[in-house]
Amino acid sequence: MAFLSELGELIHEEHFRMLVMICEVENRVKGADAAPPVDPADADDRALLIKLVDGLDGLLVHNAFEEAVLFPAVAEAGDEAYIGLIAEEHFVIEPLASRLRDLAAETLERGPSFARWTAFRDAAIEMAANLILHLESEEVTIVQKLRVLIDPQLDHELAQRYRRERSRGTLRPSPQVQYHAHG
Ligand SMILES: [Fe+2]
Numbered sequence: 001m002a003f004l005s006e007l008g009e010l011i012h013e014e015h016f017r018m019l020v021m022i023c024e025v026e027n028r029v030k031g032a033d034a035a036p037p038v039d040p041a042d043a044d045d046r047a048l049l050i051k052l053v054d055g056l057d058g059l060l061v062h063n064a065f066e067e068a069v070l071f072p073a074v075a076e077a078g079d080e081a082y083i084g085l086i087a088e089e090h091f092v093i094e095p096l097a098s099r100l101r102d103l104a105a106e107t108l109e110r111g112p113s114f115a116r117w118t119a120f121r122d123a124a125i126e127m128a129a130n131l132i133l134h135l136e137s138e139e140v141t142i143v144q145k146l147r148v149l150i151d152p153q154l155d156h157e158l159a160q161r162y163r164r165e166r167s168r169g170t171l172r173p174s175p176q177v178q179y180h181a182h183g
């Protein structure tokens with residue numbers, strides 16, 4: 001999108017991937033009783049679970065960057081109170097992401113059980129509801145306004161920094177959302 005800044009494009013692209021991922025998972029689990037348990041023995045389900053584990057790991061890194069770098073950078077120029085509210089949504093999303101990620105990893109490893117499937121389904125539906133709203137508000141109030149919220153040089157530096165830290169794996173989720181890598 002032409003109106004996005006360099007950093008805006010990076011963040012926007014990740015938001016788009018998250019949206020596609022969570023809608024795919026939501027579509028798979030909704031319909032409550034009619035939907036069969038997600039089963040790694042099924043090729044499509046297995047691919048979805050793997051995508052979910054990777055995607056949610058990425059989401060936690062994305063959020064860590066927003067909290068440590070993006071939000072402080074735009075708070076001065078933007079509406080600080082409103083950006084605080086958006087940042088607070090991370091406190092709901094991150095434990096949910098961590099839980100859903102662990103349930104997906106456990107399902108991959110051990111297959112479905114009734115309890116695991118029920119927990120996975122509930123976490124996926126709750127995550128979808130919260131994440132979709134968060135992405136919408138973050139897009140409208142921050143990402144699509146970055147051109148006016150921060151100057152182009154800083155935007156460029158932050159975009160470079162994000163690409164660099166993301167590829168080095170130096171960004172870590174905040175300690176309260178650390179989870180066990182192997183469920
Ligand atoms: Fe974001």
Ligand SMILES: [Fe+2]
Binds near residue numbers: 063066090134138
């Ligand atoms: Fe966010």
